[in-house]
Amino acid sequence: MHAFLTGPMFYISIAVLVIGLLVRVVRYIRGLDWKLDRVAYRAHRKAGMKGAARSIFKWLVPFGTRSWRVQPVMTVVFFVFHIGVVAVPLFLLAHNMFLEEKLGFSFFTLPALAADILSWGVLAALLILVLRRIALPEVRILTTFHDYFILALTAAPFVTGLICRYDPANYDFWLLIHIAAGELLLILIPFTKLSHVVTFFLSRAQIGMDFGIKRGGMKGKGMAW
Amino acid sequence: MFDRILLATSATEACDHAARVAFNMAERYKSYLNIFHVLGLPTRAYSQDVIDVKTRERVTADEEYVAWVKEEIRGYYERLLEKTGDNYGIEVAVGSPHREILRAARNNDPDLVVMGGSTGHMEDSSYKKTTAGSTFQRVAKAAHCPVLVVTRPAASFWGGFSRIVLGTDFSEASDVAFEYALQLARALDCELFLFHAVDVSAMAMGKVMAQDDIEEKLRVARRRMRSRYVPKMPDFESYTMDAWEGLPYVEITKYAREKQADLIIMAHHAKRDASGQAPMGSTMEQVIVRAACPVLSINRSVKK
Amino acid sequence: MPEGTLCNKQPVDTEEQLKALLADKGGQIYYEEMKHLDVDVEMLRQTLGKSLKSRLRTWLSMCARCGMCADSCFFYRINDRDPKQVPAYKIQSTLGEIVRKNGNVDNAFMHMAMETAWAKCTCCNRCAMYCPHGIDVGVMISYLRGLLYQQGFVPWEMKVGAGMHRVYRAQMDVTPEDFVDTFEWMVEEYEEDYPGLNVPVDKDDADILYTVNAREVKHYPEDLAEAAILFNIAGENWTVPSKGWELTSLAMFAGDWEACRLQVESVYDAMDRLKPKRMVGTECGHAHRATVVEGPYWAGRPDGLPPVESIHYVEWVAEALRTGKLKIDPEKRIKEPVTIQDSCNYIRNHGLRDVTREIMSYIVEPGYFIDMAPNGEHNYCCGGGGGFNGIGLYRPQRNKALITKRDQIMHTGASLVIAPCHNCWDAIRDLEEEYQIGIRWSFLKPLLIDMVVVPEHMKPKE
Structure with missing residues (x-):
């Protein structure tokens, strides 16, 4: 089982992830239509690029936009969650060793303490996000099963990973579950709202181009996000 | 002289005195009387709804409603309409009152516009706050015909004009007013009283004036009147000239009363004064609300 | 397929049609007919197929349902934080449903969608600035309006207005x-x-x-x-x-x-x-x-x-x-507390924030200009944008929507509000009439006329 999950299944999940996301990107870009979207993408590439870059960058910086600033609690939760959710899978020592072995390369490695803090941060943030969905009427009304599903999907590898870390007795069992959960997550990313790992950038770039080209970007100092 | 009279009316009490004057004039001079009513401005942007100036209700100004309003107006003036016979028309428009009155005056080219005082409600309406000056001021400023305003019961007016007071301040506009007054006096065989008031208030002169100075000013005013107006009425005899000192609007009102005038004619100054205040000096405004006879306003653009 | 004589899927193209529509007092017959108007599902599907492409489709599907747009919407804020006024909800419950049901919606749904599209959104686009994913609900509501218009579910005044442009x-x-x-x-x-x-x-x-x-x-x-x-x-x-x-x-x-x-x-x-x-x-x-x-x-x-x-x-x-073509007499500059209402359509949608503030620096005595909070691109809609001012059916909602601007103005303490926009001007006029907070309002032109230096050749001779 371990061999299958770390062998063929690993390659399959990576492939599904990469191909799935690539298809997403290509389909999105091909589906952009200057007339329907009413944005002259081609005619003003430079203004478009500038608008897109600003639009993405400002939102990647904690408290970089007014929206982040006026909702500070959400902003902290959001960034703790997203930084952890991106950094831990990529930069954990164990993951890097695995990558080195399977794909022949590895990333920078996080110190163990940082990885612990980030992981716990992710789970804490997840908990708050769930509670927020239940407690706030304006979020509750929007929430669907899918939203809880992807939260659970994201939580699974972290929960199992932390169990591995703290429960050496049943390490092998939990590791297996952990790998399965991780691979399930990778496979489902392109088919769920988790595809925002790429569509976030596409959508932000698009609205950035909209404001950058059409809605004042070529007039004022650029959108005051 | 008065072939066509446009009576701008709210068809409420506020316009009763004006209406009586207009109907009496129409009867006396066989004028066509155009009774003109403005419903009000649409309340919602480009919508059809207006606040009816009379009922203060929100209504839809469609054909049906307009027909109803016309019938209401006909009913309101039922007794007065006996004076005009069939020689009248009723028009109803939607918009800001001054603008629509001016538009009607432009389209129908009347010889005279007759208006009443404020409708009262307009005072507390927020429309008014955006715009300096009343409907009358704005009409008087821009109309190409004389504008007659009646705010008080015109005690000394019985249908025709016989004694006309012209208040002059020697301006270009006053010259136009003089020409009109002379023409009117000739046509209707009236007596004409040319009058100038020397403003001796400390506010106007910047100091308390010595009596010698006042008398000198009065002499100058009389000389000026003679040289300015007498050569222009070679074959006209029945005129009198006077210059009094005091507060101009008080003096004009007093003078008109003493002479038993049935019409006061004054020039309307289109220019804004230095303080950026609404057009027309306060003198005419004050005379209008005080005089016991109709007041006729003439601006420079009135055709001779 | 019941089509009304006035309320139907045909746009108004002739003067006669327009007059017939206008003769219907306040759209009484029109709205009555609308209750029986059918939805052309096939047409709806085709339109979606042709015009709902990646940008809108992605926006609809990627919405994280996080609710961060809620507070950006003035409707949400003044309607006691009603969750149904959250921008994401407004679009998901209308356009989102239409897409999920592939156009299979009924008359009652279309009535709800119409009210959402015209009485719960002025297309001010403010929420687009608060969504981490850059989802612009205003743009989508505007798209939804297009679908509704095509199906004949459009407020009477809007049908009249569009007809005016056609005729x-x-x-x-x-x-x-x-x-x-x-x-x-x-x-x-x-x-x-x-x-x-x-x-x-x-x-x-x-x-x-x-x-x-x-x-x-x-x-x-x-x-x-x-x-x-x-x-x-x-x-x-x-x-x-x-x-x-x-x-x-x-x-x-x-x-x-x-x-x-x-x-x-x-x-x-x-x-x-x-x-x-x-x-x-x-x-x-x-x-x-x-x-x-x-x-x-x-x-x-x-x-x-x-x-x-x-x-x-x-x-x-x-x-x-700036170039001195118009010179302001410094004596006549505005010397009372004054604020400016920037139109969403030129400030958020065309970046003219600094332009209006530059004008203020010339025409207002220093110290008398007070900006609203928030302002610039983050300014709220006047409360009457997007056609809202003109729709009789939604007048009560509109009057409530004015409260945001009323309070913003009151917080500045200004007695004069400059509004270089017809819609804003109207909304502020109406809010003064409705709530009587004792303000005046003006376009720029009359104010400028009062304070500009008139060159000699344009002064009346006398």
Whole structure:
């Protein structure tokens, strides 16, 4: 089982992830239509690029936009969650060793303490996000099963990973579950709202181009996000 | 002289005195009387709804409603309409009152516009706050015909004009007013009283004036009147000239009363004064609300 | 398929149809007929297939349902934080449902969608600035309006408005003759005060082509005179087109994209015909957006720009003050607490924030200008945008929506509100009437006329 999950299944999940996301990107870009979207993408590439870059960058910086600033609690939760959710899978020592072995390369490695803090941060943030969905009427009304599903999907590898870390007795069992959960997550990313790992950038770039080209970007100092 | 009279009316009490004057004039001079009513401005942007100036209700100004309003107006003036016979028309428009009155005056080219005082409600309406000056001021400023305003019961007016007071301040506009007054006096065989008031208030002169100075000013005013107006009425005899000192609007009102005038004619100054205040000096405004006879306003653009 | 005589899927294309529609007092019969209007599911599907592409589809599907847009919406804030007023909910429960059900929706649903599209959103686009994913609900509501319009589920005044543009190429029944005649009348009325004042009609190769809002012609023609006076004082070589003078587009509020195209092309034709260097539009926000920002796309212009450079009136004023074409008498600057209401359509949708503040620096005595909070691109809608002001059916909702702006104004302590936008101006007028907070409001033109230095040759001789 371990061999299958770390062998063929690993390659399959990576492939599904990469191909799935690539298809997403290509389909999105091909589906952009200057007339329907009413944005002259081609005619003003430079203004478009500038608008897109600003639009993405400002939102990647904690408290970089007014929206982040006026909702500070959400902003902290959001960034703790997203930084952890991106950094831990990529930069954990164990993951890097695995990558080195399977794909022949590895990333920078996080110190163990940082990885612990980030992981716990992710789970804490997840908990708050769930509670927020239940407690706030304006979020509750929007929430669907899918939203809880992807939260659970994201939580699974972290929960199992932390169990591995703290429960050496049943390490092998939990590791297996952990790998399965991780691979399930990778496979489902392109088919769920988790595809925002790429569509976030596409959508932000698009609205950035909209404001950058059409809605004042070529007039004022650029959108005051 | 008065072939066509446009009576701008709210068809409420506020316009009763004006209406009586207009109907009496129409009867006396066989004028066509155009009774003109403005419903009000649409309340919602480009919508059809207006606040009816009379009922203060929100209504839809469609054909049906307009027909109803016309019938209401006909009913309101039922007794007065006996004076005009069939020689009248009723028009109803939607918009800001001054603008629509001016538009009607432009389209129908009347010889005279007759208006009443404020409708009262307009005072507390927020429309008014955006715009300096009343409907009358704005009409008087821009109309190409004389504008007659009646705010008080015109005690000394019985249908025709016989004694006309012209208040002059020697301006270009006053010259136009003089020409009109002379023409009117000739046509209707009236007596004409040319009058100038020397403003001796400390506010106007910047100091308390010595009596010698006042008398000198009065002499100058009389000389000026003679040289300015007498050569222009070679074959006209029945005129009198006077210059009094005091507060101009008080003096004009007093003078008109003493002479038993049935019409006061004054020039309307289109220019804004230095303080950026609404057009027309306060003198005419004050005379209008005080005089016991109709007041006729003439601006420079009135055709001779 | 029951189609009403007035309420149906056909746009108003003739004067007779328009009159018939107008004769229906307040749309009583129209709304009655709407209760029985069928949904053409096939047409809805086809339209979705043709026009709902990656941008909108992605927005709908990627929405993280995080609710961060809630507080950005003034409707949500003034309606006691009703969750049904959350922008994401408003679009998901309407357009989102239509897409999920592939057009299989009924009459009751369309009524709900109509109320959402016109009475719960003014398309102010503020929420787009607060969504981490950059989802612009205003754009989607506008798209939804297009679907609803096509199906005949559109407020009466919107159908009338779009019909006006189709029949008269203006938002009201003002013909080219009416326009020229009124403009000339106004100039005539004011030339006593400003000798030499004139209005050049259809002049070729002018520096400025001036376009207006039909409402000015119909109800506030002084505005035309004021524009003429200011252009003359500034010594501009300007003109107005006898055709193609209407800058506004109620068709945009209605979602009648075909009428939008017809309307904006009439203006572009005037540009092509008269070859001006620039177009300056009057003080109107949505009109600017319609003709300058969105218009090029309706007309199919690949560069996304109008045929000649086109600017909003505030841009011209700022430039004229900056270059000294208009000089302000320092004595006459505004010396009372004053604030500015920027139109969403030129500030959030065309980046003119600094322009209006520059104008304030010239016309207001230092210390008397107080900005609203929030302001600039983050300013709230006046409460009457997107057609909201004109719809009788939704008047109570509109009056409530004014509360945001009322409170914003009251917090500044200003007694004068400058609103270089017809819709904002109307909304502020109405909020004063409704809530009586003791403010005055004004366009820029009358204020400028009061304080500008008139050159010697334009002063009346006497």
